[in-house]
Amino acid sequence: MRIFVYLLLLFAPYLVAAQEATEPEFGNEAVSPEDDTYRVLVNLFDGWQLINYAKVGQNAVVGGDMVLGTHAEIQEQNLANLLTLLGEVDRSGFTDGDTGSLLDDAMRLLENTPDFKAATQKSTQLWPSKRIPYVVAASITDDELKGKIQTAINLWNTMTIIELVPASAGERNVLVFEDAAGDGWVCQAWLGYYSSRGGQIEINPACSQGAVIHEIGHALGIMHEHSRFDREQFIATRPFAESSPNYQTIGAVGSRTTYDLCSVMHYSNRQAAADQVPWFELTEAGRANFNSCKAALPPGCRQVGQRCTLSPADVAFINAVYRDR
């Protein structure tokens, strides 16, 4: 018995290593605490939406790892949007009994005036060109993390029409890979392109290789696949999911023809579930969906929430939205 224990101790590190090598890689993107959340009217990719976000530090974060702007900016825009909307649209058809919160009222008015555009509203945007200059900030000193960034960049550049290229000295509005230590050691990205600052991905050495790949997707303007409005056909979620900044459905730029359970932008059913209880189960249509796409993934990566590579639908989607840019 004693010899067996010695042998076990001797080989334990190798057993752990072997297990890690066969585990599919999942993301370890951030999950927002939900005790400080806000409901606002925003314009994402020229579509009006009421969404919930979590205030994390100074930032307004949706989906756990997508920054929409600073909390102050988003609150200011929200107020401007509401005042513009409620001031300019004829409300005579509504009685006080129809009005709930100001936000719900605004949304109802929007639905009745689909061509309304508020000139003051800043819309989250795609990058102006598929050629995107990037900088790895000097704050990132960890060689392994630098390697993960380069591997992720190579993946996007090889598999899609996106060209992430080192920025020239002094070039403005670039994608910055920034050390996230000051923001609580998260793996997160500003969603899409901001005309005032370009884009930013905030990562740290604990971010997995797959998380860096995933965050570049957000920086290009891709939302989470599991936040699509049609998700319930494919994943049955726990009841809390719809009202949560982390799990809500939310509109996106363009649209994929088919829900994609193989996407690098989909979470696993345990990811982001703080209590480690699965937050969704695949429906019958979901199982069929996954079975039809998983063969395209490398062996060992055939899991919902994989972070090994881009799925064929990820590639088709990004190529479609950036084709003419």
Ligand SMILES: [Zn+2]
């Ligand atoms: Zn994400």
